Amino acid sequence: MHKFIVALAVALLALIPPAKAQSTTDLLLVLAVDASGSVSQSRFDLQKHGYAAAFRHPRVLNAIRGGSTGSIAVTMTQWTGPALQVHAVPWMLINDEATAKAFADAIEAAPRQLFSGGTSISGAIDHAMRLLPTAPYRGLKRVIDISGDGSNNRGRNVTEARDEAVRAGVIINGLPILSLEPYLDRYYFDNVIGGSGSFMVPAESYEAFGTAVLRKLVLEIASNGP
Numbered sequence: 001m002h003k004f005i006v007a008l009a010v011a012l013l014a015l016i017p018p019a020k021a022q023s024t025t026d027l028l029l030v031l032a033v034d035a036s037g038s039v040s041q042s043r044f045d046l047q048k049h050g051y052a053a054a055f056r057h058p059r060v061l062n063a064i065r066g067g068s069t070g071s072i073a074v075t076m077t078q079w080t081g082p083a084l085q086v087h088a089v090p091w092m093l094i095n096d097e098a099t100a101k102a103f104a105d106a107i108e109a110a111p112r113q114l115f116s117g118g119t120s121i122s123g124a125i126d127h128a129m130r131l132l133p134t135a136p137y138r139g140l141k142r143v144i145d146i147s148g149d150g151s152n153n154r155g156r157n158v159t160e161a162r163d164e165a166v167r168a169g170v171i172i173n174g175l176p177i178l179s180l181e182p183y184l185d186r187y188y189f190d191n192v193i194g195g196s197g198s199f200m201v202p203a204e205s206y207e208a209f210g211t212a213v214l215r216k217l218v219l220e221i222a223s224n225g226p
Contacts, residue, residue, distance in 0.1 A: 023093075023137055023138070024069055024137070024138045024139075024140065025069050025071045025072055025073045025093060025137045025138070025139055025140070026064075026067035026068055026069050026070075026071060026072055026139070026140050026141065026221075027067070027072040027073070027139055027140065027141050027142075027143060027220075027221060028072075028073050028132055028135050028137065028139030028141070028142045028143070029072060029073070029074045029075075029143050029145060029220070030074075030075055030076075030077060030128040030131055030132065030143070030144045030145065031051060031074065031075070031076040031077070031145050031147075032076075032077050032078075032079050032085075032124045032125075032127070032128055032144060032145060032146045032147065033047050033048070033051070033076060033077070033078050033079070033088075033147055034047070034079065034080075034119070034147055034148035034149060034150075034177075035078040035079060035080055035086075035112055035113070035114040035115065036079075036080040036081075036114075036116065036117065036118065036119045036148070036149075036150065037080070037115065037116040037117070037118075038119070038149055038150055038180060039149060041112065042206075043149075043179075043206045044112050046206045046207065046209050046210070047147060047206070047209055047213075048107055048108060048110070048112075049108065049210065050209040050210035050212075050213045050214075051076070051104075051107050051213055052104040052105075052107040052108045053104070053210055053214070054210070054213050054214040054217050055094070055100050055101075055103050055104040055107070055217075056100065056101060056104045057214055059214065059218050060100065060214070060217050060218060060221065061096075061097060061100050063217070063218050063221035063222040064094055064095065064100070064221055066221075066222060067221070068140070069095075069140075070095055071093055071094060071095035072093075072094050072095075072139075072221060073091055073092065073093050073094070073135055073136075073137040073139060074091070074092060074094060074103060075087070075089055075090060075091045075092070075131060075135070076088050076089035076107060076110065077124070077127060077128065077131065078112065078113055078114050079114070079120070079123060079124035079127060080114045080115075080116060080117035080118060080119070080120065081116075081117030081118045081119075081120050081123060081154050081155070082118075082120040082122070082123040082154050082155030082156070083123065084114055084117040084120075084123070085114075085123060085124060085127035086113040086114055087131065088110040088113065089103070089106045089107055089110050090106075091134070091135045091136060091137070092106065093137060117154070118153055118154030118155075119148065119150040119151065119152060119153050119154060120152060120153075120154040120155035121146060121148060121151075121152040121158045121161070121192055122152055122155045122156045122157065122158040122160065122161035122162075123154070123155045123161075124146055124148075125144060125146070125158070125161040125162060125165055125172065126161050128144040128165075129144070129164075129165055129168070129170065132144075132170065141171065141223075142169065142170045142171065143170070143171045143172070143173060143220060144165065144170060144171070144172045144173070145172075145173050145174075145175070145216075145220065146172065146173070146174050146175070146188075146192060147174070147175040147176075147177065147209075147213070148175075148176065148177065149176070149177040149178075149179055149180050149181070149184070149206075150180060150181055150184070151181060151184065151187045151191075152191070158191050158192060159191050162191070162192060162193075162194045163194065165194070165195070166194040166195045169195075170195060171194070171195030171196065171197065171198050172192060172193050172194050172195055172198055173193055173198055173199055173200060173216065173220060174188040174192045174193045174199075174200035174201075175200065175201055175202070175203060175209075175212055175213060175216055176188040176192075176200060176202045176203070177202075177203045177205070177206060177209060178202055178203065178204050178205070179204075179205050179206055184202070185200060185202040188200050188202075197223055199216075199219065200216075201213075201215050201216035201219070
């Protein structure tokens with residue numbers, strides 16, 4: 001009887017398909033874009049078009065190709081209040097010009113879905129931490145990239161969210177937009193960014209966002225190179 005049970009168990013196990021191994025990529029990157037009430041539609045569009053243009057730029061593609069796997073996986077989310085976040089663009093693997101363009105097209109096609117609710121950077125970080133385990137890839141590095149025009153005014157203390165993420169091995173970089181709070185870069189430096197090699201690239205205005213995000217993405221991706 002015992003031999004029969006063992007044989008049956010082996011037969012049943014043989015019917016279970018093997019788990020598909022996650023492919024490895026240099027970077028898992030969550031782009032968290034501010035969609036709070038201070039962000040008008042024109043300002044939101046400047047953020048969106050800035051990100052899309054950056055992923056079409058050859059400097060970004062060259063930075064991706066310079067990594068050990070020659071690929072990164074990226075997703076985009078919109079955020080406002082503590083419980084108001086929308087996963088706007090799903091995880092996509094970028095490893096050549098076609099996939100970079102596809103991600104840029106997906107950014108531009110994604111409609112704005114949030115318009116108010118305060119500014120909860122802590123909520124954005126917590127949301128991004130829930131997104132990282134859903135990636136169908138394994139990243140050699142995991143980064144949350146926060147862009148916004150205001151300091152945290154809703155939800156829990158942003159330093160608590162940051163420190164929890166850093167303890168989990170996640171890096172947080174920032175792109176503060178200084179249009180409304182001229183010293184927001186200092187706030188991001190003290191309270192938002194964290195982890196080994198973390199940094200920020202401020203944008204003096206929304207009109208300068210495209211230039212800032214291109215520079216930041218190149219630095220962010222190139223830091224994964226050999």
